[in-house]
Amino acid sequence: MTMLSHILKNRLKKGLVTRPIASQEIDSLGQELNRTINKIFKRSLHIREVDTGSCGACESEIIAATNPIYDLQRFGISFVASPRHADALLVTGPVSKNMVLALKKTYEAMPEPKFVITLGDCALDGGVFKGSYYVENGVSSVLPVSLHIPGCPPTPLEIIKRLLAFL
């Protein structure tokens, strides 16, 4: 069997993977989110992610929000490679001293209008790393923050819900 027909067979066999319950919930949330994004950013919200010292679990859940089961992209939200293409900056981690400059520069590279979202408890105030000699105890000490998504880490569903509640 050729590779393509093999993929096709698997695709058909697997069917739609988006979980029914989750999908209903996300879809209704998503429509609202879509309306807002329509208004402000004309049908699309582009996010640039920056890790300022996270343990990596928050990144893992952000990536999971874009997997075929949660499929964040279908609502017009996508992650971009360059801050120049971004409307929002999504920041994780307690801000290690080594990342202060890179974080500021990334923000400065973004075009207006722009806003900052923090994700994960340690990005809020340092979380379990609070008080360390090498962290700035959260992103708001460096940049103005418009939204915080709590959790350690927040689940993919939670991430999508919070984005909606904000927009």
Added chain:
Amino acid sequence: MIYLEVKPEEFKSTCLKLHKELHSPVMMLFVDDERIEQGGYFIYCAFLSFKEQQWSWVKTRLPADNPVFDSIAKEIYSANLFEREIKEMFGLEPLGNPDNRRLRLHDEVWPEGHFPLRKDFSGANAGGRVGEYSAGQVFGEGIFEVPVGPVHAGIIGPGHFCFSVAGEPIIKLSTRFGFTHRGIEKLLENKLPDEGVALAERVSGDSSLAQAQAFCRAIENISKLIVPERALYLRAIFLELERMYNHISSIGGMAIDVGFSFPAALCSIIKEALQALNDRLVGSRFLKGAVAIGGCRDIKEGDKKLIIDSLAIIMADFSEVRKMLLTSVSFMDRVDTTGRLSLENAENLGVLGMAGRASGLAVDLRDNIYPYSAAGFKMMVRNEGDVLARLIIRLDEFEESGRLIQELLDKLPKGETMSQPGKYSQGSGLGAVEGARGPVLYWARLNNEGRIVRCKIVDPSFRNWTGLSLAVLENIVPDFPVCNKSFDLSYAGNDL
């Protein structure tokens, strides 16, 4: 566990001897500031004879007024990063080590003369000095540099890579890390062991179970706590679940990095299924809170069936992924012979874990260890050392983990999953666990109040990043992502 306490002048020769005899890289090399209790710093160096899983320690006391030691890094390269770490964190000079660049406390933001892991450290307010970090340049006609990071294009941790290239092929890769340094070893000081578990879980989030388990083992060893049989089995099951979601994530990443998106999507579905299973078992997609000092959480009635049913679906999807990847000519063409790490280089650098096993280094901390021995654990080893070998190791280990879980569930003993709560005793001990990337090592010392005085953490990423730097040589820059993914190391675990 063998401890050799030697005079400072014998430290180097003893280390060299053990290194040679045991055929072991430096597993750990660190300092404990005991100036108040013992009037000096203690330096520890650990080796492991892999066959017998026997640890040997060399220990020496350096006087407080002249805290220097003979560098062993010229003879044992795997000691190099540890020596640099000791120098920046304690201000102790490794005499004869030519590389005195800092690892994590970047010069740009951290002033001279402040050593965070000294007991009398009280913070540093002044900033650093702005300067150029020297990455070791390559000169010559037609050679140019490609700097990348610390902020990368993807949703991933920060690190700086500087490629020196001649045309397409990479002739040197310099890495700079520390961007996620959070000072975890310092944060652990003065904590009660039970408070330390949450921090250990956040050293590297995608191996929180292995980290927490290694930390708990260290404390249990100090206090001679006996972990119940059932907990040993459940811990092994959790550890394999963690290995599975990590391996499948890396496998998908390798497919993505050569543009093969369908199997990558299938991998992310499998990962999601595994993390959802974790969530149902212990209430955390990352198995946080699953282990505690003295044992672990129990599973509920019916969870056995849940695990077996979930694994059946997962394994069916997995066999499709495996088939798709290994029978696609264009995919195989990208990974076969790409990013080779030779056995010699792996040994010299002290590369271990799955990356080491892909280069012929038959080391796995699960080997001959209960309850793995009871489940017929089979170690996976390959000799090619390329991206394909690391892919196949992951594929094979994924299958083996699935089998181990079923076997362990089958034999799961009845009874308690937590030991009787006891007092934490004074002393030091080691916890060593084979995580998804390799050996996760925690050494801890508790004082007479049962508080942590020093906790040294070695994540496998710390030893394996240099392996990547050598593996990519002579490969073309566009193959860097897939080489990188084949190691799939943790920034956070490296940076602490």
